[in-house]
Amino acid sequence: MTTLDRPRISLLGTSALLFEAPGAFDLPHQRRIWALAATASKWPGIREAIPGITNLMLTFETPPRELDTLFAALNDGWDAAEGLAIGGREIRLPVTYGGEVGSQLQSVADHCGLSVDDVVSIHATPLYTVFALGSHPGYCYLGGMDPRITMPRRQTPLQRSAGGSVSIGGSQTGVSASPGPSGWHAIGHTSWTFFDPSWPTPAALAPGDTIRFEIERVIR
Structure with missing residues (x-):
């Protein structure tokens, strides 16, 4: 070894x-x-x-x-270590795909050789697991994205991405809990709140929780 x-x-x-x-x-x-x-x-x-x-x-x-x-x-x-299965909650997040916040939806489709509808359908199908929290308060790293929509990270990161941005970076997807810089490609937006310091537990999600994205609408 x-x-x-x-x-x-x-x-x-x-x-x-x-x-x-x-x-x-x-x-x-x-x-x-x-x-x-x-x-x-x-x-x-x-x-x-x-x-x-x-x-x-x-x-x-x-x-x-x-x-x-x-x-x-x-x-x-x-x-x-043997795998610890954490019994978390299943959260359903309504997402508006495309539009101003999800402006990279077409770019992802072009890179992957898919239609916009295909990207949205592929992205919204899995049940994603929260692997870990990090990057910024409330942000969760999700596992389970379909490799067909893998997208290399930006060569030049955005200085500011909107809170609630649903993005793809490499083989992962995630949702920004607050505005900030990002090297990922935003394909949509959700209005869900992921972090509030006034809550007893400020971060809304935890490792072991699962997320299912629900297609609210698609803006081309």
Whole structure:
């Protein structure tokens, strides 16, 4: 087994580390990340265990003194991890495809050799799973997009994308929780609220939740 087959662990200053697991970008792999996060969150000295896409960030209450011991525990935990199935909620999101906010819908269709209607239908068919939260508050990384509508990320990112933008970047799709820069291609928009700091749990979604996009209308 080569080093490329093994996880990589990097310190993030003295207050955190990043555990990056090799493997496919799919739900079984991500469930192992969830399982390791659940295990590591119970270890002494760990403040938070935050799952990312095929990675896990640990933050510390105080800088650990026995790094080798911690690294070994992470590697052993990964080897032993069995997929954790999180029973989340199913959310149905009405989406307006195309229009001013979803202005890249035609570009995605052209790149993929499909019609606009095909792209919309293919995008709205799967039941997507929230793999992780990140990028900005409330944003969720979704797994399960059909590879037929894979779209390379923008060479020049947008300085500002609208909140609620439904976008495609590479083999993933997601929804912007708030306005901000983006290297993805916006194909639609939803008015759903993903984050509100006044809520008891500010982020509306969590890993293990699922999303189904519902076609509200298509603007060409």
